[in-house]
Amino acid sequence: MGPVFITGGAGFVGSHASKAFARAGREVVVYDNLSRGWADFVKWGPLVEGDILDTAQLTHALKQYRPETVVHFAAVAYIAESIAQPDTYYKINVEGTLSLLRAMQAAGVKRIVFSSSCATYGVSPDVITEETPQAPINPYGRSKLMAEQVIRDVGRVAGIDSVILRYFNAAGSDPDLQIGERHDPEPHVIPLAIRGAIDGGFVFTINGDDFPTPDGTCVRDYVHVCDLAEAHLKAVDHLEAGRGSDVFNLSTGKGSSVLDLLSTIEAVTGKTIERKAGARRPGDPPILVASHAKATRVLGWRATQSDLATVIRDAWAWQKHDGLRAAGNDLDKK
Ligand SMILES: NC(=O)c1ccc[n+]([C@@H]2O[C@H](COP(=O)([O-])OP(=O)(O)OC[C@H]3O[C@@H](n4cnc5c(N)ncnc54)[C@H](O)[C@@H]3O)[C@@H](O)[C@H]2O)c1
CATH class of the missing domain: 3.90.25.10 (UDP-galactose 4-epimerase, domain 1)
Structure with missing residues (x-):
């Protein structure tokens, strides 16, 4: 079985997921530009240092490692910063996701798990379900919602199955x-x-x-990062068992x-x-x-x-x- 290819695996949630995959016996490969991640967090497989916007390098890495599934964490993810720098947020989070999907098509990789966010829901006084309308109120949330839509639309024509995981607040260590x-x-x-x-x-x-x-x-709704990591194992199993595309809230x-x-x-x-x-x-x-x-x-x-x-x-x-x-x-x- 091929490895799991983890974009953003040098960051907070991605490094915890890398550890969980390795403990479950999976090989992992991390792709990260270390802009907000840490080389010493990449302990469970090789680090390919590269930008998510660099489709050629991504394609090369995917062809080299031939992963079964991509797990896509790489993003910028601060609400206040997204209000000050929307261009950066749409570029990395939306164009970056498009770049990854293009590379996956070029390399023939057919499954993706995507880190989406509670920020895609906006203001919701009731307990949120996956059917709650998504109406984000900041550029970060809008960029994550657009990335979800891009993954579904491109995935449908490219034959790429996806599991979208909308995390609530990651916490713990x-x-x-x-x-x-x-x-x-x-x-x-x-x-x-x-x-x-x-x-x-x-x-x-x-x-x-x-x-x-x-x-x-x-x-x-605070979720321990180790609980989030475990959900990625289950999402990858779900895709690799051929159960098809879906979306889930990860919350308590x-x-x-x-x-x-x-x-x-x-x-x-x-x-x-x-x-x-x-x-x-x-x-x-x-x-x-x-x-x-x-x-x-x-x-x-x-x-x-x-x-x-x-x-x-x-x-x-x-x-x-x-x-x-x-x-x-x-x-x-x-
Ligand atoms: N932490 C949370 O509470 C939370 C909640 C909901 C969703 N998310 C999502 O989970 C994912 C991971 O969040 P995190 O808290 O671990 O963030 P993080 O900043 O710790 O990790 C993000 C990683 O992506 C890398 N990265 C950023 N831009 C890149 C680029 N252009 N090319 C390659 N790599 C790049 C960074 O270097 C970093 O290692 C993000 O997609 C975020 O939107 C996080």
Whole structure:
């Protein structure tokens, strides 16, 4: 059986998926330009250093390694940055996906798993299902929705089957501390709040405490990155067994507010987090919580490590291990 070809495998979710595939006995090949990833996160197979926009290099790599399936993580993925730099977001996330599909056609690769996002749904007060209309409210979400559509449309004529996985908020880190969440600067809420617990001089900003939510702060559905990684194994099995194209939410069905995060971090670490209220950021929906019923029914997946205390414990252990890199305080959630 050919390897799994992982674009963006030097990043947060892609490196955890690489480890999960390797543990399941699959060969992995990572394709990444290291713009936001880390060479030391590529531990389970070769790294081809290249840009997703470079169709010729991608084609060459696909012909060389002859993968069974491509798993496509490579993207730029910060909401605030997407509002400031929409061109970059459409280029890497939409044109990059087209480039990959062209290379797959040239190399005869027929299956793709795609990392999509809860950001494609926009504002949805109810629990989200795969049938909830997608109406993204920022360029990042729109670029991921366009990439989904491109994959389906091109896939239909090119005979490429796809599984689209819409993750809710990825969090936590590898409990073995081999890899973890490392963004520089770090825009994500959990590493930033943990920094607030570790670094006495750091004041954590709550970006909006007047949302229409029970405690006024944003509510998100946090999924442990190791649970997300396991879902990719099941998605690849689904495609390789010939079960055809489909789309799944990867979520827990349970929402946690920013204040829930802060109190859990304080309980896990025994530290106090200095905080202040800041303004809402543009592009932030108040609540994003989804049902995982379809992923459970069709793929046999459900989150098993995603209770908030476990997520926080693993993120905290990693951050102590890897050093404090959280330079920003710009709460960004995908
Ligand atoms: N982290 C989340 O909460 C979350 C939620 C929903 C969806 N997603 C999606 O999951 C995927 C992975 O997210 P992540 O949090 O691991 O991000 P990340 O930034 O840690 O990883 C992305 C990887 O893609 C690589 N990359 C970026 N541009 C590239 C290019 N032009 N060519 C080649 N490689 C390139 C980066 O170097 C990095 O290694 C993304 O597609 C993102 O949209 C993430």
